[in-house]
Amino acid sequence: MTGRGDGGGAPGEDRGAGARPEEAPVSGPAAEAAGPVGRGEGAEASGGPAAAPGGGPTGAAAPEDGGAEQGAEDGEWRKLSPMMLVVAPVTYLKNFIIPLILMAFGATQNPWALVSLFAALAGLAVTGVFTWATFRYQVGARRLEIRKGLISRSRRTIPLERIRGVHVTSNLVHRLFGLAVVHIEAAAGGEGSEEGKLDAVGAEEAERLRRLLLHRRAVLRGDASSAGAAADTPPSGEAAGTASAGAASGTPAAEVGRTAAEPGGGGAPAPAGEPEETEYFRMPARWYGFGALSVGYLLTPFVALAAVIGLASQVAGDLMERPGAVAAGERAFLYYRSLAEGSGAPALAAVAAGVLLLVLALMPVFAVAAYAVNHWDFRLTGQDDSLVTRRGLFTRQSVALERRRIRGYELGDSPLERVRSAVRLRAIMTGLGGDSTRAVLLPTGPRARVEEIADETLGGYTGGLVRHPRAALRRRLVRSVLPFALPAAAAAAAGLYWAAVPAALLALVGIPLGADRYRALGHGRDAERISVRWGALRRTQAVLRREAVIGWTWRQTLFQRPSGLAHLTATVGAGSGGYTAVDADLAESVGFAAGVTPEMIRPFLAAPAEPAEPAGTSPEKQEPPE
């Protein structure tokens, strides 16, 4: 199944792509230009015969159907889309729109600015041509190769097994021209390093690359079974029509590929032969309303307002430099003064208040709008061994998260969202930092539905959460109240009532805060997963797979000792690195850890009185020499 898929799918897609008029003439000369080099590479890569398909990409698909290895060798060197030549200067120009407008209004006092701008654009176009002419990439059976450069050449080889993620972005300009940028991440390098970037290829080509890379990686890793299973599952959504019908009736893969690769960008259905996608989630219209609950998005109007004010002041500053502007400004100021001094003062105040009210009233509207732009048509689909999210109205993002690297997930909500019982879903992944927006699996939505989807995609958590002991509540209260209560008492004692009152008020506010923090605490486990919940106001519940836990740490301070509390941290090589059950009962938490990873804890459970301590009978136990 997989072998046939590889052999048939890729060339079929080639032909489909060939239907695009600008690609056909391009790939011809490109292949020739790369000829001598390419042949040498091909021979080195695969040892002879497999290099043959490189010469003729349209070479017969049928004979290759048998062997996955041979069929998977896609030796063709491809180039970036020539549309990139148009897009790059346009993108660059976007940054200069405001100066350009100002220049147009300012009657071009400085012709050199304009000249230099055009010179820069011309230079950009020339370098763009060079980049385009020299940049080529190849997806081999085992690796992806990218070459670029005319004078100083660079060549980068990424083994396909090492690819951690492939994500596709396309901003508004890209989408106008039907392009997309493909980012390829591999395990090497530092944080957030990007191993390969194809800027930019056609949208279909991007989609094809993403599928191809992820699929070949899956095959290489030997989970052919899972890949096959994924290909066998009936696809849902739009792919259902053409693709599954084609697969079922045994239509030649190439033909289905051609039907499927219709121009339409974004949601091009899966070409048959390559793995199908299962759609788990598509954003319902109602969910955009949750944007109004997000504090970050509520503040966007203010950010926008600040930007507008900044721009206005800049424009005003530029205008002021022109003769006559000063006089006009003075007249305006005098008019303002007369208004303020006369009967106009209340009117001015009313206008100011009105503007403020308007902004406040518009806040949710703007929030929903901004939220919708970011999360437009949010989709979560599954392919092979990855989960893929797509979102965005103008800039469309597509992120593939490898299932193998997902250790669990986080459900988070803010107090506002809790009122509507809405939560958001993030993946806990190795190789992604704790705060990466790429880990977002689902936008904010009703808890029941989000949990349902989490259950479907990653496996749900069925165990309850153990409440932490009452002593933890005392500690939370002390923590939230004392820092304000002590200064308040001190200030009151010193007779500084102006300082004591606000501090006392803050201390009072601390009581519900502390209680809330206590209510958020909890931990628990079921057969396969553990869960920890914490948070002040913004609550997060992490659900981790059992085998993701790579260590335990208990921490106990002097103040925790009398009440038998301790922080238990489950260390995880993913997400933020560790998940802490704050102020858990020491004995209970040891039992909890022993239940999760018995082989790790049991050897140390000899002395029940102080459970985390070894009995001291172990032969290897050593005292550190002084």
Next chain:
Amino acid sequence: MWTVESVIAHAVVTALLAGLAWGAAAAGWSWIPDGAVSYGWVVPVGYALFGAVETAAVPRVRYRVHRWEVTADVIYTRTGWIGREWQLVPVSRIQTVDHTQGWVERMFKVATLEVQTASHAGSSTIEGLDAEQARAISEELAMRAGELRDDAT
């Protein structure tokens, strides 16, 4: 060894304080009150006393509370006097094993072993091991961790 390190640290601080007090007295700046100058010796002497007590007591307590153990699967460390900490690191999840020796440590032929996992929260340190033993353990751990073909995350 901790005693020696403590002695050195306290001696340095005491010397610094004494130098400061002497300097203040010698310079005779007018803005320093007379009392502070004449009683300037109190600070370094007081600190030296404190240092002596700490040197006598703390290393012993530290020695008493530091425990470590390497079993077949897990490295267990216990540290802390006031705030206590217990840490368990499974051998199969070890990413790197560091074996370091400072100059004082070399004088006493001891070493520090640091075990790191994929998570920054799960790294564990054992101080004051016998040097030979530390080397043997680090080699053994590295070997055992290397036997696993997983990427241990």
